[in-house]
Every structure is written in structure tokens, then in C-alpha cells.
Amino acid sequence: MNKAEFIDAVAAKTGLSKKDSKGAVDAVLETLTESLVKGDGVSFIGFGTFSSVARAARTATVPGTGKKVEVPATKVVKFKVGKALKDAVAK
Structure with a gap:
């Protein structure tokens, strides 16, 4: 699954538009990247x-x-x- 397919799947599961889903996925990935660059870990139970x-x-x-x-x-x-x-x- 590539990023576009992932965004489509998120849109289908959440009922959000593809544009809103893309924004949400991009924000999650950007936040994860920023945390790792700073040396902080990110944990999802x-x-x-x-x-x-x-x-x-x-x-x-x-x-x-x-x-x-x-x-x-x-x-x-x-x-x-x-x-x-x-x-x-x-x-």
C-alpha cells in the first residue's frame, strides 16, 4: 500500500474527504518526523x-x-x- 492508497483507506474508514484525510495523514507523519529528529520517542500503545x-x-x-x-x-x-x-x- 502506498501513501495515496493509505489516504483513500483512511478517508473510507473515517468518512472524511480525501483532502481532509491527506491533511491528517501528513500532519501525523510530520509530527512523528519532528519528534524523532529531536530524539524523542513516539509510542502508540x-x-x-x-x-x-x-x-x-x-x-x-x-x-x-x-x-x-x-x-x-x-x-x-x-x-x-x-x-x-x-x-x-x-x-
Whole structure:
């Protein structure tokens, strides 16, 4: 499902117009992004938790050549699935 299909599904479930649904989805994604950029986690009980974590610099090996390369430190987003979502997907 892409973003447009997701917006259509939200509009169908909520009875909102596609324009209002797009605004709501965009606002949720923007707020989530801003929180993660600041280093704050975002938790939805039963769904899961988004967090940003620092990944240390490291030396990696290129599989094809065996050459060693330095990978710089970076921040990445992690998602830990909630119990309700995990159970729903497992069924």
C-alpha cells in the first residue's frame, strides 16, 4: 500500500474527504518526523514504539572484495512492534 492508497483507506474508514484525510495523514507523519529528529520517542500503545538511536562508527567489510571501509556514526530510526499489532499479524 502506498501513501495515496493509505489516504483513500483512511478517508473510507473515517468518512472524511480525501483532502481532509491527506491533511491528517501528513500532519501525523510530520509530527512523528519532528519528534524523532529531536530524539524523542513516539509510542502508540498496542501498535508500537518509534525511537531514534545513535549508531556508532565502525569498520565494515565489503562482501565482494573483502575491502575494509569506515562507516561513519549516524542516527537511525527503530520500531518496536506492540503486542496487539504482533498478535493481529500473527493470526
